Amino acid sequence: MYLGELSGLKIGQATRDAFGDALKELGDKYPGIVTVDGDVGNSTRTEVFAHAYPERAFNVGIAESNMVSVAGGLASTGHIPVVASFAAFLLCNAYDQIRMSISFPHMNVKLVGTHAGISIGEDGPSQMGIEDVSLACSLPGMVVIVTADAVSTKAATAAMLEYDGPVYLRLGRPKVSEIYTEGDTFEIGKANTVREGDDVTIIANGLMVAGAIDAATKLAEEGVSVRVIDMHTVKPLDVEAIQKAAHETRAIVVAEEHLSHGGLGSAVAMAVSQANPVPMAYVNVGDCFAESGDPQGLLDKYGLTAAAIIEAVKKVK
Incomplete structure (x- = not known):
């Protein structure tokens, strides 16, 4: 049974898909956006932005620690780096670089962890980010967002780009129930x-x-x-x-x-x-x-x- 079935909620987009669409839509509004990928843009959906703005998309390969350090450098030159990978790869593999290159200098970097939780299914425990919220919350100055559906994800993507400082946005792999409708309120720090x-x-x-x-x-x-x-x-x-x-x-x-x-x-x-x-x-x-x-x-x-x-x-x- 899909969550939301008892209450008659419809199944909508996966939050990772909504994020990819939103990032592309916001590309013109925020010319400073650049994406930094660890060779999983087809999974995190940053490839949607990369196809629209190829000169603003960077793939550093399967090297998450280097990916985060590159993002810190880009932020120091005035860009708005959006760093995306599986939540487990991003927060666990690159934690020290996030700590020292992003959190400590309070860089305007947006960390996006997709495929979070056990609902990624068959990929197994090595790829399930189940400790990522704890790790992100432990970092001073880090905003931590976990969205429920596609509409709130699109709103959260816009809000994190508007926010000046480091943000961690947690997203999932499966399609999820539709909770919100277009125009519903989303504000960082306001439930x-x-x-x-x-x-x-x-x-x-x-x-x-x-x-x-x-x-x-x-x-x-x-x-x-x-x-x-x-x-x-x-x-x-x-x-x-x-x-x-x-x-x-x-x-x-x-x-x-x-x-x-x-x-x-x-x-x-x-x-x-x-x-x-x-x-x-x-x-x-x-x-x-x-x-x-x-x-x-x-x-x-x-x-x-x-x-x-x-x-x-x-x-x-």
Whole structure:
């Protein structure tokens, strides 16, 4: 079952596809954009921009650390480098270069990690970015965004290019449910409430937003009123929205396609504990590597489903 099916959501573009389209569309508006690739532009979809602006696209080969260093140099000359690779290759392979060439000098570089999470499926654990949000959040001054659908991805791409400073944008491989419509608001650091409710709040990002909406739809049939918040920006976090939800609904579930430590759940727990502690539960990959398999089968096996979210809600209510 695709996430979003219980609530009648349609399946739209993959977020990586929406990013590629948006980058090309914004090429004229931002003449400083250059792409820096690690020989996977056909997968990250930066090839869409490269075909339109070949003189502004650079492929450094399968050398992620060098790719990031090149981007830092380009930023120092006034360009806006968009560095794209699989999330695992970018954040894990090139972490030190991101730390010293991007984060420490606060360079205006946009890091785009595609194929994040276990939903890449058959490619297996070596290529599954499941710790990337934690790594990115640990870097001082780094904005971290995890989008839920195509519309929000296009808006996030525009927002990160407008923002002056380093950004990490996390994207996925599979097609995902349509959450938003054209013109809906996207603001870095400002969460979106996609469903109102009074009894419990589900805070999610990425493809788990659709799962949260499914869970809320099913729980409504049982008389449970569920608020769903798309926390698309993990850093800076919308602490106000979290603390408001804790005060008004008195229980929180956090759902994310990431390891249990260092991601959205950790950030939300910190915000809740500072002002209004309430019962909390977490839906995530856990403390393990996944395996190669069918994407939906992996989501089912590791509990990244609407059913798992429903179970978590019942634990805190």
